[in-house]
Amino acid sequence: MSYVIAAYGVTVVTLVVYALLLEARRRALERELRPPGGGPQDPTRA
Amino acid sequence: MSSDATLSRIRLPMAALLAVLTVVYAVVVIRAPIDSVQGVIQKILYVHPPLAYGAYLGFIVTGIGGALYLWRGRESYDRMAIAGAEVGVVFCTLMIVTGPIWARGTWGKWWSWDPRLTVTLMLWFVYLAYLLLRSFSEGGERTARLAGVYGILGVVLIPLNYYVIEIFDRRSMHPENLERGSLGAGMGWPFAIANLTLFVAFVYLVLLRWEVASLEDRALRTRTQGEGS
Numbered sequence: 189m190s191y192v193i194a195a196y197g198v199t200v201v202t203l204v205v206y207a208l209l210l211e212a213r214r215r216a217l218e219r220e221l222r223p224p225g226g227g228p229q230d231p232t233r234a
Numbered sequence: 235m236s237s238d239a240t241l242s243r244i245r246l247p248m249a250a251l252l253a254v255l256t257v258v259y260a261v262v263v264i265r266a267p268i269d270s271v272q273g274v275i276q277k278i279l280y281v282h283p284p285l286a287y288g289a290y291l292g293f294i295v296t297g298i299g300g301a302l303y304l305w306r307g308r309e310s311y312d313r314m315a316i317a318g319a320e321v322g323v324v325f326c327t328l329m330i331v332t333g334p335i336w337a338r339g340t341w342g343k344w345w346s347w348d349p350r351l352t353v354t355l356m357l358w359f360v361y362l363a364y365l366l367l368r369s370f371s372e373g374g375e376r377t378a379r380l381a382g383v384y385g386i387l388g389v390v391l392i393p394l395n396y397y398v399i400e401i402f403d404r405r406s407m408h409p410e411n412l413e414r415g416s417l418g419a420g421m422g423w424p425f426a427i428a429n430l431t432l433f434v435a436f437v438y439l440v441l442l443r444w445e446v447a448s449l450e451d452r453a454l455r456t457r458t459q460g461e462g463s
Contacts, residue, residue: 191339195278195332196263199285203435206324210442217449221456 245441252434259431266424275339280424282336284432285329290392292322293361297389300382312378315385317443319364326358349398350408357395360388
């Protein structure tokens, strides 16, 4: 049973951590691209 | 609407679908019948092969993205290739980790240099090298073109990896490829749900990584313009 838990555990934890890291990077880049004083990030996205 | 917004729009409903599927996946794996020969460890079946299919798919996305970039020259295709390679390497790494866990419990050893395992390791190294090539280079059209060719050539290893057991006339410790009817009674549905869940997770991660790559390019351009002015 411990082998099964290890296999599923390592998969779920890795995929969740990877997704969270990507999401954090995406948000940081969106913040960086946001013009000072707010407003839309990009006129083409309005 | 920009490509970032399109990627984001597709990705968000997928996150909701993935959340539901994950719950269903957990329930069906717990309720799946226990194999009479291997025992409970056989339940690794519902994670190890789907990870392998995700890895293959990631590297195919890289090959397609590279080919489209070489043909059409659009940077978006190059970013798609990077996303496929990175998510493919994550899935391939997990396949290489979950396989030995299963092997230790059934074969009594973590690793065997049998044809399937050796070619899998080669596949992992090829796309790990692809990511290193991308991260150590300055970027630009020349790198993207070289990476495009490399990504396409790497795809050759996928059919070799899949059919290597047949090529070596089944002299492999690794079991044969799954075929219709080769699973035990009651194992088909859990296996299908497992594949669907990990496929949706794969698509979600590729779209998210693609969006990040797109934002990174925009941020780089903004920084360069800022320095130039």
